[in-house]
Amino acid sequence: MGRTDLVRAYExxxxxxxxxxxxxxxVTVTDRTGPGGHPVYEDxxxxxxxxxxNxxxxxxxxxxxxxxxAxxxxxxPLSG
Structure with a gap:
């Protein structure tokens, strides 16, 4: 993805x-984007x-x- 500000994982x-x-x-980041153009995360x-x-x-x-x-x-956001 190349973005350094991208959060890798969330709760x-x-x-x-x-x-x-x-x-x-x-959930962790995937290489996909959603309908709004933002990263898609999955469990x-x-x-x-x-x-x-963001x-x-x-x-x-x-x-x-x-x-x-839901x-x-x-x-x-989770660090690390």
């Missing part, structure tokens, strides 16, 4: 998915994919038929 926080809490999923399984802007704005992408992308997801 995606899904609010209220589990009773009384939230689910957190680690180790490839099931969770999200386009994340301002940590998240657009969760559908990866299967009938899947509805809303209200936030991204926390």
């Amino acid at each position: 995606l926080v899904f609010p209220g998915v589990t009773e009384g809490g939230q689910d957190v999923v680690r 180790a399984t490839g099931i969770i994919q999200a386009e994340i802007s 301002r940590s704005e998240v657009r969760v992408l559908a990866t299967g038929a009938g899947q509805e992308p 809303h209200g997801v936030t991204a926390r």
Whole structure:
């Protein structure tokens, strides 16, 4: 990708998915860009994919038929 300011990994926080809490999923950058032109990140399984802007704005992408992308997801950049 060539960008030195690119965050390599994020934690995606899904609010209220589990009773009384939230689910957190680690995603890493891919070589793809999303519909908004920002990098696409995915989890180790490839099931969770999200386009994340340089301002940590998240657009969760559908990866299967009938899947509805989650809303209200936030991204926390990870170092290293």
